[in-house]
Amino acid sequence: MQRFLNNPDDIVDETVAGFVRAHGDLVRLDQGNRRVVVARNAGQPGRVGIVTGGGAGHEPAFMGYAGRNMVDAVAVGELFSSPTAKSFLDAIRAADGGAGVAVLYGNYAGDNMNVRMAAKMAEAEGIEVATVVANDDVCSAGPDERERRRGVAGEIFMWKIGAARAARGGTLAEVIASAQKAIDNCRSVGVGLAPCTLPAVGHPNFQIEPGTMELGIGHHGEPGMRVAPLGRAADIATEMTGLVLDDLPSPEGGRVAVLVSGLGATAMNELYVLYDSIATAIEARGLRIGRTLVGNYFTSLDMVGATLTVMALDDELSELLETDCACPALLHQRRA
Amino acid sequence: MASIRDEGAAGILLDVAAEIVAHRAYLSEIDGLIGDGDHGVNMAKGFGRAAEQIKPEDRLSSAMRTLSGVLLAEIGGSMGPLYGMMFAAMADSLERAEGLDADGFGQMLRAGLEAIEEIGQAKVGDKTLLDAFAPALSAYDAALAQGKDFTTALNVLAQEAIAGRDRTVDMVARIGRAARLGERSRGVPDAGATSCALILTTLSRSVARRL
Structure with a gap:
């Protein structure tokens, strides 16, 4: 590259x-x-x-x-x-x-x-x-x-x-x-499609074979729970959502906040493709999605892949989440 | 009794730094197999920067303190605090001893090992640098207890550090980044044990040469 x-x-x-x-x-x-x-x-x-x-x-x-x-x-x-x-x-x-x-x-x-x-x-x-x-x-x-x-x-x-x-x-x-x-109240899962490279090292320090994906990959390429054939976005989204929600405490009132982050080298449009199926899978469980963030919020150099984070909300967390803030990565204004 | 003085012995630490810098790519490669591949880069940066500030005629203890300062203030990661605290404790021990005979050298290493145990919270067998350091130091102490001379004990230290490093190949990591791999961390030496073995073998060789 x-x-x-x-x-x-x-x-x-x-x-x-x-x-x-x-x-x-x-x-x-x-x-x-x-x-x-x-x-x-x-x-x-x-x-x-x-x-x-x-x-x-x-x-x-x-x-x-x-x-x-x-x-x-x-x-x-x-x-x-x-x-x-x-x-x-x-x-x-x-x-x-x-x-x-x-x-x-x-x-x-x-x-x-x-x-x-x-x-x-x-x-x-x-x-x-x-x-x-x-x-x-x-x-x-x-x-x-x-x-x-x-x-x-x-x-x-x-x-x-x-x-x-x-x-x-x-x-x-x-x-x-x-x-x-x-x-x-947060649970996250990552999926890696291609490894990242430390520029001073010059080559990736782990491999993801073409045609496969690493489910559960960490933010530094720590190996995930398993390597699987690369599936369709909708199937990957469903599997990621299942891993996260099965581990999540039941949200009070069934409300969750969702964050989908690219790992650095995945196109934004693919993140939205993924989110569309993730939202469907979350709603299929009877949960309501509140605040949603989709973008490159927390990356891993030039790794190809994405992470999904879901936070179960209660009244306190909803209120605090909606508080105005302004930082370079996030401009957040209370919704009308 | 064979011993070296603290004064003018900073060359020992410069030898260690040169060895680490020379193994930059090797350490990163090993780390990359089950870690994130930055061990060699960060170690070489820390030891290299410290070496630039150390003159061969300096005290060994002050050279160790310089290295410790660079590791703690500029390197970070896990290795910055671990080796930073190790060299600080070794410098303390050396200053108290005023010079290094066989017992003093062992006490200095013991102080370094204890500093690592305190900050790192790992145990022998967790696939960390302790698995090179702890058995090597025990073997060194045992050699002295058996009446071996300083030079022979230093050789034992180096051999056992390498043997300890090699034993980490068959271990499963239980702490640090590689611990996330579980069984998949088996079959590769631990990067920290590898750099620790480099440090101990170079210390051993460099001290022995000055006796």
Whole structure:
């Protein structure tokens, strides 16, 4: 594949530089750390700060979700590699408005270690820190081992809900409770059709044979639950929906929010083709679809494929989900 | 008793850094089989950047501290904190000891191993770098307990680190990214155990050469 590259080793710095230039109305670079992106209005006195972070290569995640009534500061790692503890710490500092900071991140070994170290350092500086670890990927471990599941696109709903609670004046404990409830109500599944490549490595580090698909693939190409012949979009959509809904707690009032994200190299029109069948499959279960997002919200470099995330809604989650927000990846306005 | 001084021994760490940088592609290739293929890239970046800041005449402990700082502040991932904390603990131990005889070297490695166990929360058998490190250090201690000299014990350390790395081939990963693979992680060495074996064999060789 032909790429827009200068030096592959500089790709993350250049991505962050371009991102901050493009979206300077909403975000800025941290003063002391070029791997921390900060919302323009971060650190409001008395408001709980929201922090996330993760490896680069998932754009617009993670930094695209920094903005108004969304994430306050984002730590950016190398491609597919956790940010440093120092970057998480600097993000926590930038987000702190004196009411504590909620670090809402995904369940990966490196992120767990670096967040733990950063939280310890922040606490030593007198900043109260609490965390929620996203684990929405149903295929990464069984239902009896949810604590081992990794976090994927459901993190977007977790940030949205947690940040909305903070925007409404929630305490740190309330923000954590809402964000935890959001992720507990989210389930995701990914399907990979072709692998992704780290530019500095130059070739894909896993294979998906032509004519096959990897059902349950992870955000870094972690193998899924099984390899199957590539089916029709409608059949793939039905299978993805089944995997997600069979694992999901029954939504109160039968309402769900839906997110279909491309993995980086799938055309938008195909995502809508997929969504059409997904919506049919969800409604066939007697569920009503509320807010829907379809697009490249959480990608995996140039992987071909898509993820489906469904969040079971209740009154609290619906209300928080509809709160206005503005960040580069998501402009969200309350519906009339 | 055979020993090396902390002063002027930073070349030992430069040898380790050169070995890691030389194995950049190899480590990434191994990592790519069951991980995400960035281990070599990130390790080479961290060890390479640290090496640029270290002069051979520096103290070994200060060289370790420099490397630790780069790994913790610039590399991230899992390996940044794991090796970062390991080298910080080894530098602490070395500064307390003022020099390295056979026992002091073992204590330094023990401090490094304990730092990794504390931050990483993995256990021996989980298919991680501990599976190269822990048995190698036990064998080193056992060799000394049997009255072997420093040089012989260093050779044992290197051999057992490689043997430990090779045993990870038959293990199923239980922590880290490869753990998501379950049985499918069998048949490939662990990338962390591979880099750990490189670090230990180079440390062993470089220290032995200076005795």
